[in-house]
Amino acid sequence: MRATVIYGAGDVRVETVPDPKLVEPTDVVLRVVRSCICGSDLWPYADMKPSEHGRRIGHEFLGVVEETGADVTTLKKGDLAVAPFVWSDNTCEFCREGLQTSCLHGGGWGAKGVDGGQGEAVRVPQADGTLVKLPDTEDAGLLASFLTLSDVFSTGHHAAVKARVRPGQNVTVIGDGAVGLCAVLAAKRLGADRIVLMGRHRARTDLGREFGATDVVAERGEEGIEKVRELTNGRGTHAVLECVGTKAAFEMGVGVVRAGGEVSRVGLPQYEEGPIGVGVFRRNVTVTGGVAPARHYIPELLPDVLDGKYQPGKVFDRTIDVEGVPDGYRAMAAREALKVLIEP
Amino acid sequence: MRATVIYGAGDVRVETVPDPKLVEPTDVVLRVVRSCICGSDLWPYADMKPSEHGRRIGHEFLGVVEETGADVTTLKKGDLAVAPFVWSDNTCEFCREGLQTSCLHGGGWGAKGVDGGQGEAVRVPQADGTLVKLPDTEDAGLLASFLTLSDVFSTGHHAAVKARVRPGQNVTVIGDGAVGLCAVLAAKRLGADRIVLMGRHRARTDLGREFGATDVVAERGEEGIEKVRELTNGRGTHAVLECVGTKAAFEMGVGVVRAGGEVSRVGLPQYEEGPIGVGVFRRNVTVTGGVAPARHYIPELLPDVLDGKYQPGKVFDRTIDVEGVPDGYRAMAAREALKVLIEP
Numbered sequence: 001m002r003a004t005v006i007y008g009a010g011d012v013r014v015e016t017v018p019d020p021k022l023v024e025p026t027d028v029v030l031r032v033v034r035s036c037i038c039g040s041d042l043w044p045y046a047d048m049k050p051s052e053h054g055r056r057i058g059h060e061f062l063g064v065v066e067e068t069g070a071d072v073t074t075l076k077k078g079d080l081a082v083a084p085f086v087w088s089d090n091t092c093e094f095c096r097e098g099l100q101t102s103c104l105h106g107g108g109w110g111a112k113g114v115d116g117g118q119g120e121a122v123r124v125p126q127a128d129g130t131l132v133k134l135p136d137t138e139d140a141g142l143l144a145s146f147l148t149l150s151d152v153f154s155t156g157h158h159a160a161v162k163a164r165v166r167p168g169q170n171v172t173v174i175g176d177g178a179v180g181l182c183a184v185l186a187a188k189r190l191g192a193d194r195i196v197l198m199g200r201h202r203a204r205t206d207l208g209r210e211f212g213a214t215d216v217v218a219e220r221g222e223e224g225i226e227k228v229r230e231l232t233n234g235r236g237t238h239a240v241l242e243c244v245g246t247k248a249a250f251e252m253g254v255g256v257v258r259a260g261g262e263v264s265r266v267g268l269p270q271y272e273e274g275p276i277g278v279g280v281f282r283r284n285v286t287v288t289g290g291v292a293p294a295r296h297y298i299p300e301l302l303p304d305v306l307d308g309k310y311q312p313g314k315v316f317d318r319t320i321d322v323e324g325v326p327d328g329y330r331a332m333a334a335r336e337a338l339k340v341l342i343e344p
Numbered sequence: 345m346r347a348t349v350i351y352g353a354g355d356v357r358v359e360t361v362p363d364p365k366l367v368e369p370t371d372v373v374l375r376v377v378r379s380c381i382c383g384s385d386l387w388p389y390a391d392m393k394p395s396e397h398g399r400r401i402g403h404e405f406l407g408v409v410e411e412t413g414a415d416v417t418t419l420k421k422g423d424l425a426v427a428p429f430v431w432s433d434n435t436c437e438f439c440r441e442g443l444q445t446s447c448l449h450g451g452g453w454g455a456k457g458v459d460g461g462q463g464e465a466v467r468v469p470q471a472d473g474t475l476v477k478l479p480d481t482e483d484a485g486l487l488a489s490f491l492t493l494s495d496v497f498s499t500g501h502h503a504a505v506k507a508r509v510r511p512g513q514n515v516t517v518i519g520d521g522a523v524g525l526c527a528v529l530a531a532k533r534l535g536a537d538r539i540v541l542m543g544r545h546r547a548r549t550d551l552g553r554e555f556g557a558t559d560v561v562a563e564r565g566e567e568g569i570e571k572v573r574e575l576t577n578g579r580g581t582h583a584v585l586e587c588v589g590t591k592a593a594f595e596m597g598v599g600v601v602r603a604g605g606e607v608s609r610v611g612l613p614q615y616e617e618g619p620i621g622v623g624v625f626r627r628n629v630t631v632t633g634g635v636a637p638a639r640h641y642i643p644e645l646l647p648d649v650l651d652g653k654y655q656p657g658k659v660f661d662r663t664i665d666v667e668g669v670p671d672g673y674r675a676m677a678a679r680e681a682l683k684v685l686i687e688p
Contacts, residue, residue, distance in 0.1 A: 094603060099628060102603035162630070259438060259446035269621045277616035281609060281634045284443060286506070287620060290628030 002344070003119025004325045006057045008050035012326045017056075020115055020123035025071040028127035030081065034147045035061040035117045035342040036316065037328050038085075039177050040268055045329050056110035058118025059085040060150035062134065062143070066121070074128045081131040083117070083124060084294035085109070085151040090129030098296035103129075117150075118325055120344045132298045135306060144313025144341060145305045148182060149298045152339070153312035155266045156182030156243070157301060158292030160190050163239035163264035167191030172228055172236075172256045173213070175243035176204035178315040178339040179266060181211055183241040185312055188212030189304065196228055196237060198252065204338055207314060221248065225255035232258070239264065242289070247271040257285050265289035316341040346688070347463025348669045350401045352394035356670045361400075364459055364467035369415040372471035374425065378491045379405040379461045379686040380660065381672050382429075383521050384612055389673050400454035402462025403429040404494040406478065406487070410465070418472045425475040427461070427468060428638035429453070429495040434473030442640040447473075461494075462669055464688045476642045479650060488657025488685060489649045492526060493642045496683070497656040499610045500526030500587070501645060502636030504534050507583035507608035511535030516572055516580075516600045517557070519587035520548040522659040522683040523610060525555055527585040529656055532556030533648065540572055540581060542596065548682055551658060565592065569599035576602070583608065586633070591615040601629050609633035660685040 003017045020029050035058055044057070062082040065075050075081060088095050088103030095103050106126065110116035115123055124130055134146055145153075156179055165171055171192040173183045176199025187195050188211060197213035198220075199205045205216045217227045229236055236258040242249050245267025253263040254275055266289050276287060304310045318337040320328045321344065328340035347361045364373050379402055388401070406426040409419050419425060432439050432447030439447050450470065454460035459467055468474055478490055489497075500523055509515055515536040517527045520543025531539050532555060541557035542564070543549045549560045561571045573580055580602040586593050589611025597607040598619055610633050620631060648654045662681040664672045665688065672684035 097604060099604040102627060162628075260441060260443040265625060269625050272619060272621035273617040274620045275616060276618045276620060276631060277613045281613050283446060284506075284634030284637075286630060286632040288630040288632070290625045293628075 001120040002322050004057050004116060004322070005054040006044055006048060007054040008048050009044070009046055011050070012045065012057070012329045013054070014323055014325055017119070020121050022067055022069050023123065024125060025069040026126050026128065027069040028065055028072055028075055028124045028131065029067040030063040030083070030122050030124050031066050032061045032063040032117065032120055032122060032344050033080070034143050035344060036147060037118070037325070037332055037340045037342070038151060039179060041329070042333055043268065045333055056116030056119070058116040059109040060147060060152070061117035061122060062147055062150065063122070069127065072127050075131060075133060080134045080136050082134055082146055082149050082298065083122070083131055084154070084298065087125050087130040088295055089126045090295060095129065098293055100293040100295040101291040118322070118342060120322060130295065132295070132302070141311065141313055142306070144316050145311055147341070148312040148315065149294065149301055149305065151294055152178045152315060153182045153185070153301060154294035154297045155179050155292040156241070157186040157297050159183045159241035159243060159264045159266040159289055160186040160239070162288040163241055163262040165190040165192050165239050168193050169239055170194040170232055170237035171239045171241060172196045172198060173241045173243060174198045174249050174252055175267065176201050176208055177243060180243035181208050181315055182312050183243050183266070184208050184213050185211040185310055187239070187241065189310060194237070196231060198224055198228070201335070221252065224252055228256040237261065241266070243267050245270050247274060250274050254280060254285065259283040259285070262286045262288050266292060315339045319343060345464040346666050348401050348460060348666070349398040350388055350392060351398040352392050353388070353390055355394070356389065356401070356673045357398070358667055358669055361463070364465050366411055366413050367467065368469060369413040370470050370472065371413040372409050372416055372419055372468045372475065373411040374407040374427070374466050374468050375410050376405045376407040376461065376464055376466060376688050377424070378487050379688060380491060381462070381669070381676055381684045381686070382495060383523060385673070386677050387612065389677055400460030400463070402460040403453040404491060404496070405461035405466060406491055406494065407466070413471070416471050419475060419477060424478040424480055426478055426490055426493050426642065427466070427475055428498070428642065431469050431474040432639055433470045434639060439473065442637055444637040444639040445635040462666070462686060464666060474639065476639070476646070485655065485657055486650070488660050489655055491685070492656040492659065493638065493645055493649065495636070495638055496522045496659060497526045497529070497645060498638035498641045499523050499636040500585070501530040501641050503527045503585040503587060503608045503610040503633055504530040504583070506632040507585060507606040509534045509536050509583050512537050513583055514538040514540070514576055514581035515583045515585060516540045516542060517585045517587060518542045518593050518596055519611065520545050520552055521587060524587035525552050525659055526656050527587050527610070528552050528557050529555040529654055531585065533654060540575060542568055542572070545679070565596065568596055572600040581605065585610070587611050589614050591618060594618050598624060598629065603627040603629070606630045606632050610636060659683045663687060
């Protein structure tokens, strides 16, 4: 089959690799119907050291079951199913608590003999625990929205859940990337009153408004903090959903959060230490968030996506086939595309 | 009256100062019956720059109402009442949310013309909002426990509440000072299953065991982290109550917390930046806590103290009169005394 391999910064190739085969009786082989490129894929695309053998990449996909291992009970050949961005047994103590990203028997796509998602097919380990069956559909919009459950919408939702967004609250979303826009949608879904989106790319913030943002603040740093405070009677917002991952974004989060509020991070931190001193302490600000357990959220989010009430799939603004993946990376890195959908 | 004034590091004096008088109609003048020295008072005692005029100090006290302003409705002359370690109107938007430490019209003791608590009397601003009436008693043990509601027990409780300690959970308490021991008691009260106390002073950890600690770990740093992980099947504990305030203590907290858990800080951070990078993010660790809104917690904690079920007053291991305050500071700084009670 054809699949994506990353060899270093700026060096993404599509190659012919061995077709996936069942290895464990708990495996499924899935033919990928939709996949995509993640903002987090752009980190290795920006700074990965050159590697002789490269590694598979891609962690968001849905597809049709082609083969099932002997122990698989919840899926059969022909089922449409979505994979969260890590695989997990869904039975260990962490999975039972809804923290499948810390599964004792799980792992990541593209690592240690496991296929990446940006290819024609994937061997899915722990298939009963990992995959969530979807209703059959060929509706392109619905498939795109289903695909966001794999990561980007679930991640936005995680930001909002960890920040305890609830009806009547004010929320700031930092970042107008696909995760930030999905965080707006998630905050709206949880009943947030005012949603301030901090971002400066007009096409993206326009989609943010469509998703529920009531205010857009293009300014950054101290100026951005000042703007959000002006909008909130000087107080800041109860919740801050930090969807970028840079230290500057986190510092803005601390600057715009209301006393007693939460700064919830879902952008992979590109820093080791952050400002959590007396200023954060005196105001009882909580720093929360982390890697989203998408598997935990999919059953809750699926019905609202299925009935079209929420259409997170609108974050995809370009569609390519598998051979077009290298150019998809280039387009996202150049900010020509918000999020690139792959139809292998 | 006689009151304590701090002039710089190591320079605490007891002086004759003007008797407090009503200034605002919402004031009360309280004759102090019990007061004490806080671990946080030891920070300026360690590093305050010399000051010509000095400043009043002390923020934990209870006493008898001597005079009430015209607008005071909940207290009358002769009432026994306890003051939280900040004063607040208890009616603003933050107070109504239970975050009286961020009161829009409140402030600290010993600042801007307000008396400190380590003296014979105090003018209490916003008395209806600040003070909580206590049942009359001359029982020394009960008075000591009532006094801990002012700060140290409420602060330990805040650590446990922010860490969402609940029945069946494992908890690590970092620090065997008075706040740490009260955090043990608070965690026990909220139903924690296993309580690991990290501390190395035998007399203190013995009281910690009496308060509910099931394990004591004397080791620090990597060695301490290893010990706690050994006790918890390698996982760490759901909640960590960090009651010291140093960066090393916070780092231990991050090291011993379980994935998905909370590190709750109530020791004033002696650092501006802390480790909240990928390691914290990947494990969905939340960093929470802050300055405890004691006023919010006192009504909840009071009944359990009143009936003797919890005796946080046991943290006091030395009693002095007001003239003995300078020596009290010396004894606490030298770790001769755990916490010093003042009977002015």
